[in-house]
Amino acid sequence: MSGAGVSQGAPAPSVPLAARTRGLRKVYRGTVAVDQVDLEVPEGAVLGMLGPNGSGKTTTIRMLLGLVRPTEGEVELLGHAMPDGAAHALPDVGALVEGPGFHPFLSGRENLLRMAAAEPRLTSAGIPGAVEHAIERVGLAGAAHRRYRGYSLGMKQRLGLASALLVPRKMIVLDEPTNGLDPAGTREIRRIIGELHAEGVTVLVSSHLLAEVEATCTHVAVLHDGTVVAQGELSELLESGSPALLVSTPDTDKAVEALREHRITTKLSPDGVRVDLSSATAPEVLAMLIRAEVQVYEAKRARTGLEDLFARLTQHDPATPDGLPVIDEGVTS
Numbered sequence: 001m002s003g004a005g006v007s008q009g010a011p012a013p014s015v016p017l018a019a020r021t022r023g024l025r026k027v028y029r030g031t032v033a034v035d036q037v038d039l040e041v042p043e044g045a046v047l048g049m050l051g052p053n054g055s056g057k058t059t060t061i062r063m064l065l066g067l068v069r070p071t072e073g074e075v076e077l078l079g080h081a082m083p084d085g086a087a088h089a090l091p092d093v094g095a096l097v098e099g100p101g102f103h104p105f106l107s108g109r110e111n112l113l114r115m116a117a118a119e120p121r122l123t124s125a126g127i128p129g130a131v132e133h134a135i136e137r138v139g140l141a142g143a144a145h146r147r148y149r150g151y152s153l154g155m156k157q158r159l160g161l162a163s164a165l166l167v168p169r170k171m172i173v174l175d176e177p178t179n180g181l182d183p184a185g186t187r188e189i190r191r192i193i194g195e196l197h198a199e200g201v202t203v204l205v206s207s208h209l210l211a212e213v214e215a216t217c218t219h220v221a222v223l224h225d226g227t228v229v230a231q232g233e234l235s236e237l238l239e240s241g242s243p244a245l246l247v248s249t250p251d252t253d254k255a256v257e258a259l260r261e262h263r264i265t266t267k268l269s270p271d272g273v274r275v276d277l278s279s280a281t282a283p284e285v286l287a288m289l290i291r292a293e294v295q296v297y298e299a300k301r302a303r304t305g306l307e308d309l310f311a312r313l314t315q316h317d318p319a320t321p322d323g324l325p326v327i328d329e330g331v332t333s
C-alpha cells in the first residue's frame, strides 16, 4: 500500500547514507515483525521512524545496531555490514534502546563511569570529565548520586541518553526517547536532538508521537505492519497530500453550503475552512464563494498535517471533520 505521490524508495542516490537496510526481514516464531524494509538514513538527517505500536520500529533498530540478526536482508551502519562489522561501526554510534543494562544498585554516575570505561574512544584520564559532561547535558546533575533502582522512568531515559552521549558520535539512535518524560523533559530531548543536528550528527529516532516527529525531524520513515509505507524528507511528504485551500471567513456555514452545491469537499479546521482542490482550482473556489456572498478574509494553500498523512498511510482515519490538523505554509512547528 502506498500514499499517492509519496516515495517509498530512496532519497537521491547522491546523498551519502549513514545507515541503510535492504530487504530486511525478521520473523519471530511465525510472527513477521519486519518485512522487506529498505530504510535509508541520509547523513546529517534527523530521521523519525514513525509507526503504531507493533509496527516493527524497535525490531528494525535492533537489527541496525546488530543486537538482533535479521532473518533475511542486509544492514549497513556507517559503511559497515552488520552485525559482523559491529566492532567498527558501534564506537561511533550512541544508542538509547530498551534495557540498556544499568546496574540497579549503582548510582547514575557510577553506572556511567562503568559504561565510559568500556568506550574505546575514552582514555582513563578523560572518563570523569566525559561522564560529568553527559550528566549535565541531559539535566541529571541533581540525581546522578542516587541509585538507579530508585529512578523514575524519565530519569532512566535521561541516563540512557547520557550513556549514548558519552563521546562525540557520528550517529545517535533513540528508541522512543520521550517515553515516560514530562513536557519539560520532552522539550529537553528536542533541544538535544536539535543540538546534535546542528553539530552534523545523524539522528535516528523512533516514535509513535506525530507531533514529536513533526517538531524535530528533517526526514520521516512511516512503518506499518512491519513494512515502510513511505519515507523521505518531511517537507516533501507533507506536500504529497491532496491540494487544499485554507479559507479564513466569518461565514463558515455559508461557505461550506455554497461549495457543497458544487460537490466540493470541505473540512473545518481551527484556522478556517479547508477546501479540497482536487476537483476545482483555487480561483474557481474563490469565485464560487464570492458569488455566494461569502466574506473571504484570507485564502492560502494548506499543507496536510502529518497526522492526516499518517492516517492515510496506515489506513485508519482518526480525524473528525472538525479536528483535521492543517499546517499553514510557512509556519514551522
Ligand SMILES: Nc1ncnc2c1ncn2[C@@H]1O[C@H](COP(=O)(O)OP(=O)(O)OP(=O)(O)O)[C@@H](O)[C@H]1O
Pocket (backbone or CB within 6 Å): 028, 029, 031, 032, 033, 034, 051, 052, 053, 054, 055, 056, 057, 058, 059, 060, 208
Ligand atoms: N522478541 C520477540 N519475540 C516475539 N515477537 C516479537 C519480539 N519482538 C517483537 N516481536 C513482535 O514483532 C512485532 C513488531 O514489534 P516491535 O517491538 O518491533 O514494534 P514497535 O513498532 O517497536 O512497537 P512499540 O511502539 O509498541 O514498541 C510485534 O508484533 C511484536 O509483538
